[in-house]
Amino acid sequence: MADRISLQVLRYRPEQEAEPTVQEYEVPCRKDWVVLDGLNYVKDRLDGSLSYRWSCRMGICGSCGMTVNGEPKLTCATFLADYTPGPVRVEPLRNFPVVRDLVIEMGDFMRKLPAIKPWIVRKEEKPLTEGEYLQTPEQMDEYKQFSMCINCMLCYAACPVYGLDPKFLGPAAIALAQRYKLKAALEWLKPFFLQRSEQ
Ligand code: SF4
Numbered sequence: 001m002a003d004r005i006s007l008q009v010l011r012y013r014p015e016q017e018a019e020p021t022v023q024e025y026e027v028p029c030r031k032d033w034v035v036l037d038g039l040n041y042v043k044d045r046l047d048g049s050l051s052y053r054w055s056c057r058m059g060i061c062g063s064c065g066m067t068v069n070g071e072p073k074l075t076c077a078t079f080l081a082d083y084t085p086g087p088v089r090v091e092p093l094r095n096f097p098v099v100r101d102l103v104i105e106m107g108d109f110m111r112k113l114p115a116i117k118p119w120i121v122r123k124e125e126k127p128l129t130e131g132e133y134l135q136t137p138e139q140m141d142e143y144k145q146f147s148m149c150i151n152c153m154l155c156y157a158a159c160p161v162y163g164l165d166p167k168f169l170g171p172a173a174i175a176l177a178q179r180y181k182l183k184a185a186l187e188w189l190k191p192f193f194l195q196r197s198e199q
């Protein structure tokens with residue numbers, strides 16, 4: 001395995017530059033290094049002006065999503081060794097405006113989210129004195145797979161409908177709607193699907 005690999009990183013400051021440019025950096029390619037380690041190496045040793053998001057480095061926070069060689073990936077879970085001999089192209093997630101370099105603006109997701117009311121709406125609230133609401137493991141199994149989203153936006157970057165139709169809620173919001181099984185959410189979705197099926 002090569003001990004170094006080239007990262008081709010998209011650089012862009014929308015307020016100053018008309019177009020993004022590509023900047024190339026050579027970073028160590030260690031067996032246990034992920035793309036995020038390569039970016040951190042660039043930031044620490046080669047170019048402190050590079051901007052990108054990350055936090056947990058363990059696939060939980062959802063903030064390190066980027067496009068790696070054309071595919072949306074969590075960069076903390078994407079090994080450089082899988083891309084040898086390189087180069088590895090690192091770009092911001094598609095379908096979102098770029099704030100700077102690899103940082104995207106996900107306000108559209110946040111603005112649409114309340115439409116599906118992603119919280120529990122009870123028919124009747126009971127007083128605190130009556131204790132907690134209980135559920136069985138079987139009840140939890142029904143919704144668990146729809147509640148594991150880490151809001152990484154990878155599915156939005158991969159979704160052509162989200163890229164084309166500003167009315168489309170997006171995959172993660174729909175999964176959340178399913179998680180809360182809200183009639184209101186389904187009502188919200190109906191016009192969009194009707195409109196598409198009538199075309
Ligand atoms: S549903 Fe989409 S946003 Fe949520 S974790 Fe999966 S890919 Fe990420």
Ligand code: FES
Pocket residue numbers: 054055056057058059060061062063064065074075076077
């Ligand atoms: S850094 Fe948190 S998911 Fe990658």
